[in-house]
Amino acid sequence: MTAQARRDDLIAAALDLFGTRAPELVTVDDIVARAEVSRPLFYRYFPSLRELQMQALRTVTDGLVDRLATLEEGPPEERLRAAVRGLVDVAAHYREGYVALLRSGSVIATSETDAAIDEVRNRAVELILEALAIPEPSPLVLLTLRCWTAVVEGALLSWLQEGTVPRETLDGWLVDQLTAMLAATDAQLAKKP
Structure with missing residues (x-):
């Protein structure tokens, strides 16, 4: 077995346990x-348990970020639906690691949090702003998008653990949630003098 294959096995074992x-x-x-x-073989590949934990969680984070980076072209709603499908795919593929990643992070990304999952959250917010052509979002729009990422994470966690909602329903429902949240935000912003 190659060194990389052995490292990958140890990471997979950790993700399974997580x-x-x-x-x-x-x-x-x-x-x-x-x-x-x-x-001794463990320590040959990882100097510490903490290093393995970080590499295992980074595997999941990288998968999520990579999936977000390959958004399809097209109208914003189609791109968003594709992104949500991609997140669901990666979360399902790295089920155990995704659950562990969420357990290790803060509940929601803010300007002061730096958990590994925040990289994914922040990238999701950037992509949505890009898809909607909002170069300078208001604080309320940013808050809306950050809250929506928490909705996505909670929904994916429930879906992975309970599986009571069909996959096809989950994708559309999450996009509909964002649409409704942005409509409420727009209505609030329209009230401002």
Whole structure:
């Protein structure tokens, strides 16, 4: 097995465990048992448990950011629907890691948070602003988009854990949520003198 393949196996074992426990509760012994390797082999690839935790969560973050970066061309609503489908795809692919990533971050990205998931949240907000051609959003529009990313995360977390809503319904519903939230924001902004 190549060095990269072994690293990937250890990361996969960690992500699998993170799906059932918070990352800080997973030990080196848990990971080596899941990956069926020795402790010395673990330390050959990762200098510390913290380094493995960060690499595992970065794997999920990179997958989400990469998916957001490859938005389709077309009208804003189609692009947004494609982006939401992409997020659902990545969350489903990295199910355990996505759950762990959300557990490790703040509830919502603000200008002062720096959790790994915030990179994804901030990129999602940037892409929506870009798709809607809003170069200088008002604070209320930014707040709306940040809140919507929290709605998306909560919905994906529930969907991954409970699976009670059909996938096709989830995609459209999330986009409809954003449309409704932006309409409410527009109405509020129109009231300003």
